[in-house]
Amino acid sequence: MTAVEVSYTEDGPADAPVVVLSNSLGATRGMWDPQVPALAERYRVVTYDTRGHGESSSPAGPYSLDDLVDDVVALLDRLGARRAHVAGLSLGGMTALRLAAREPDRVGRLAVLASSAKPDPQGFLDRAVAARSGGTAPLAPTVVQRWLTPAYAAAHPELVARLEAMIVAADDEGYALCCEVVAAVDLREDLARITAPTLVVSGAEDPALPPPHQQLIADGIAGASLVSVSPGAHLPNLEQPLEVTGALLGHLDAAGSHA
Numbered sequence: 001m002t003a004v005e006v007s008y009t010e011d012g013p014a015d016a017p018v019v020v021l022s023n024s025l026g027a028t029r030g031m032w033d034p035q036v037p038a039l040a041e042r043y044r045v046v047t048y049d050t051r052g053h054g055e056s057s058s059p060a061g062p063y064s065l066d067d068l069v070d071d072v073v074a075l076l077d078r079l080g081a082r083r084a085h086v087a088g089l090s091l092g093g094m095t096a097l098r099l100a101a102r103e104p105d106r107v108g109r110l111a112v113l114a115s116s117a118k119p120d121p122q123g124f125l126d127r128a129v130a131a132r133s134g135g136t137a138p139l140a141p142t143v144v145q146r147w148l149t150p151a152y153a154a155a156h157p158e159l160v161a162r163l164e165a166m167i168v169a170a171d172d173e174g175y176a177l178c179c180e181v182v183a184a185v186d187l188r189e190d191l192a193r194i195t196a197p198t199l200v201v202s203g204a205e206d207p208a209l210p211p212p213h214q215q216l217i218a219d220g221i222a223g224a225s226l227v228s229v230s231p232g233a234h235l236p237n238l239e240q241p242l243e244v245t246g247a248l249l250g251h252l253d254a255a256g257s258h259a
C-alpha cells in the first residue's frame with residue numbers, strides 16, 4: 001500500500017453529521033468554497049485534496065480508483081466518522097460512486113456532480129503524457145475552458161486565473177497519475193450496487209463530461225434524481241453556486257439529522 005498524506009479542512013459543528021466533498025481532476029478543495037459556508041451551518045464539512053493535488057502528497061504510482069477511495073476511508077477513520085454523506089465532482093464523483101458501491105455502510109447520502117461512470121479514456125491518457133513531458137502549466141488554459149461557460153469565464157477573469165493556478169500548482173506526476181485513474185474508470189457495474197439515496201447534477205453545457213454521462217449514472221442507481229444546471233459547464237457549482245448549494249442542501253437535509 002502507498003503512504004499518502006491527505007490534506008483536509010473541517011468547517012461547521014464538530015458534532016454535526018459529516019459531509020465529505022471530493023474535488024475534480026486538477027482542482028483542489030478550494031473548488032468547494034461557494035458551498036462550504038451554507039453547508040457548514042448544519043454539517044461538519046470535510047473538504048480534502050485528492051492525492052496528487054493541492055496540499056496532499058503525491059505518492060509513487062500507479063494509482064487506482066480504489067486507492068482514492070482508500071484515502072477517503074482512511075480520512076473518515078481519522079475523523080472518527082463511521083458514516084458520512086459524500087459529494088464529489090467529476091473525478092471526485094467517480095471516487096464517491098466507488099466508495100458508495102464498495103462501502104455502503106460508510107455512506108449516508110450521495111451527490112455526484114458532472115461525473116461519469118465510463119469516460120472516454122484517450123483524452124486522459126494523452127493528457128497524462130503531456131503533463132509528464134511539459135508539466136501541467138501548458139494544459140491549464142484549455143482545461144479551464146471546459147470548466148466554465150465562455151460567457152461566465154469572460155465575465156470572471158479572476159476566477160479563471162484562480163482555477164488555472166490550481167492546475168499549474170498540481171504535482172505534474174500526481175496529476176498524470178490521476179488522469180490515468182480517470183482513463184481506467186468503469187463504474188457501470190458499480191451503479192446497481194449503490195443503495196445510498198443519490199442526487200446527480202449535470203452542467204447542461206459541460207463539454208468535458210456532457211449530460212449523457214450523468215444520465216447514465218442516474219439511470220443506473222435505483223431512485224436517483226437528476227438535476228440539470230444551465231448555464232453550466234464542468235464546474236456548475238462555481239457558475240451556479242446558489243442553485244447547486246440549494247440542491248445539495250435539499251438532498252442532504254432529507255436525511256434528517258443523521259448521516
Ligand SMILES: O=C(O)CC1=CCC(=O)O1
Binds near residue numbers: 026090143208
Ligand atoms: O479535466 C477535465 O477536462 C474534466 C475532468 C474529467 C475528470 C475530472 O475530474 O475532470
